[in-house]
Each structure stands twice: as structure tokens, then as C-alpha cells.
Amino acid sequence: DYELCEEWGHLYPVPREDLINLHRQHLLHLLEMGDMEKALQLLQRIEDPGICLAISEQSLDQHPSLAASHFLADYLTGHFYANLTTARRNEIQALYMGSKVLLTLPELTRVNYFHLSSRPLLMLEQLLMNMKVDWVAVAVQTLHQLLAGQEVGFTVEDIDNLLSKYAEKALNFPFALKEKRS
DSSP states (O other), rough: OHHHHHHHHEEEEEEEEHHHHHHHHHHHHHHHHHHHHHHHHHHHHOOEEEEEHHHHHHHHHHOHHHHHHHHHHHHHHHGGGGGGGGHHHHHHHHHHHHHHHHHHSSSGGGHHHHHHHHHHHHHHHHHOOOOOOOOHHHHHHHHHHHHHTSSOOOOOHHHHHHHHHHHHHHHHOOOOOOOOOO
């Protein structure tokens, strides 16, 4: 049905907003089906870069699944980096990094941290608070690799400070040990 509508759009004039809505719904459908190749082909078929940017951003703002969010964030930064404001660029890159970290976690636990996908530092802190040290190690390694030479709104030093803070709390004892008296 989407492809038929797309053909109609080539034959008859369709208002810009309707065209954006059609392509956005089609893109989200393809992404939810897990067909990233067809989603990429759809985006490449759209000739107007302004429409393509609008479709990609609106699709991302609808908070699709983890894989779809990761795909859209990667596509937007790869193709429209110069067209995005600094704040929006940081937001999309943070979402990309957060989704990348989520993909390193065990599949059944991803749902518990999905709401933090656009805030990787907060996700890292939540993992620390939940005592998921092994997961934190993988997440930190992933973030260090992704942060190399990028401006996202946080730095490697912010990650190190967070780890230091929780390491200090882990060694902090809230009570004093009393000596046994005979």
C-alpha cells in the first residue's frame, strides 16, 4: 500500500506534509519490521533533502524501537550533520551512543534501560546503582570508543568522574566499627 501511494505521489501533486507523513509511516513500518535495507532504499529514493531530513527527524521523535532509533540517529548524523543545530546534533548523537550501549546489554534487560537511551550518562549511573559492574565495564568501553573526537554534551572526563564518585561511595562506610571490650 505504501508503494502504491508513493507511485501516486509521482503521478499527481501531493501536498508536502502529506508526502512527509506517507514516507514517515512507511519508514517506521519498514524499521519496525527490521528491514533496514529497504528503509535505507526508501530514504535514498526521496529526492528532496529537506523532505528526507523532516521524515528522518519526525520518525526519530516518535521514539521507535531500539534498532530503529539507532538506525535513524546514525542516518541523521551521517547525512544531515551540517543541517542540524548544535543542540539537536548533541541530542541525536547522545541517542546514538545510548542505543549503542543498550545493544551491548543482554537482550532481556534492554527494556529496563530503554527510557534512558537518549541519556547515556544517566544509563551508566543506573547500571552502577544496580550493581551491574560487568555491564558497566562494557558500556564504558563502548562510550570511550564512541566519544573519540566527538562533541556530544559530555566527555570521557564526565564518565571518569561518575565512576570515581561511585567508587568512593562503595568504599564509604556509614558506621564506625566498635571494639569489643572484655
